[in-house]
Each structure stands twice: as C-alpha cells, then as structure tokens.
C-alpha cells in the first residue's frame with residue numbers, strides 16, 4: 001500500500017478527520033498527521049492529551065477482514081508501534097490489547113475504529129499516539145516519551161517512516177497470515193503466561209493469561225477452563241505481593 005501523508009498543524013482529532021474522509025469515499029492509504037490535536041481521543045472515551053511534540057496519526061484502511069475478526073487490526077497497530085520502538089534499541093512491552101509500555105510507563109496508545117457494512121469491514125482507522133519529545137506532564141500521568149527513554153532528542157523523521165513500514169507489514173499480515181501476526185504480537189507481551197484477575201458479573205476470577213487470538217481476544221484459563229475476554233477493562237494483571 002502506498003501512503004498519502006496529509007499533514008495538519010492542528011486538528012480536532014486525526015481519527016475524526018480520517019473518519020470524515022472515509023465517509024466521503026477516500027480510498028485506503030490515507031495517513032492523517034497532526035502536530036497537535038484539540039480533542040485527541042483515547043480508548044473508552046478518555047482524553048488523549050496532544051500538545052506539540054507527540055506523534056499523532058491515523059491510517060485509513062479498507063481491510064479484507066470479516067467484522068468478527070476486526071479486533072486483529074488493533075493487534076496489527078500495536079505490534080507496528082512496538083516493533084518501531086524496538087528498532088530504536090528500546091525494549092517495549094505490549095499490554096493487551098495495544099498499549100505500548102516501557103516498564104510501568106505508557107509510551108504509546110492505539111485507538112482503532114471500524115465501520116461495518118453487511119458482513120464486510122467497510123473501513124478501519126488505526127489511530128496512533130506516540131509520546132515522542134519530552135513533555136513535563138507525562139511523568140505525572142504515568143507516561144514516558146521516546147526522548148526521555150533514549151536520553152536524546154528524537155525527531156519525527158526518525159520514527160514516522162519506520163512506523164508506516166511496520167504498519168504496512170502488519171496490515172498485510174492481518175489479511176494473510178493472522179496467526180503469525182498474533183505470534184509476533186505475543187512476543188512483545190508481558191501478560192501472557194502470567195496471573196491475571198478477570199472481572200466478571202459474578203465477581204473477580206483469578207487465572208492465567210494464555211494466548212491472544214487472531215480476532216484480538218484474550219484467552220484466560222481459570223481452574224482448568226478457558227474464558228475468552230474481549231474487553232480490556234475486565235482484565236487486570238494481578239499484583240505480586
């Protein structure tokens with residue numbers, strides 16, 4: 001896929017702009033990039049603070065993936081960011097489904113939004129927010145930037161092209177060998193194999209995170225039985241005391 005990169009000094013949200021364009025019939029391959037966002041959005045309706053110095057972009061794709069499998073797009077985007085960070089010499093971890101962590105601090109997040117028509121995924125937007133330059137307020141909210149982690153300034157040029165190359169590869173894999181994508185994602189996971197608490201309507205259950213499926217869901221084993229979890233808010237890593 002060839003990218004058409006569109007750069008804005010300021011947007012409400014790159015995901016919102018990509019959505020407007022998708023609705024107007026824009027073909028896949030559009031990358032909407034903003035130097036800052038007025039209304040950056042995170043998952044679960046949270047605000048994604050977006051001052052200059054971060055990388056804020058949304059990729060528009062029209063993937064050949066059935067809607068029930070569209071969760072794998074989040075895996076693709078999360079893996080692409082983690083791989084890019086690893087290529088810079090850092091050791092990122094993916095917190096399911098797609099938070100990119102350096103130790104306990106969050107470096108990047110992904111907001112995937114899909115649109116379904118009949119039994120097809122008409123379009124999908126992969127929104128990526130990556131803390132690139134140092135921002136004093138990050139420490140207070142448990143965040144970290146690439147510059148802080150590497151101890152030197154990191155320019156956009158160092159990150160954007162490798163990231164988009166990795167997104168291209170991951171999107172191809174998501175429509176080809178999805179099992180390989182899930183395996184690649186899993187290599188960055190610190191959760192798999194570990195004890196987690198899985199919150200259900202009947203209360204908390206303690207189990208082991210076993211694997212991530214190609215549809216992006218997490219399998220948790222509790223007392224010899226496997227449960228499929230689709231909502232990240234229901235799973236917490238159990239604290240080791």
Ligand code: BTN
Pocket residue numbers: 012013014015016037039040041042043044046048055056057058099108109110111127128129130
């Ligand atoms: C999260 O961790 O909650 C996801 C954060 C995603 C933020 C990015 S920044 C670019 C794109 N535009 C948005 O409004 N959100 C995503």
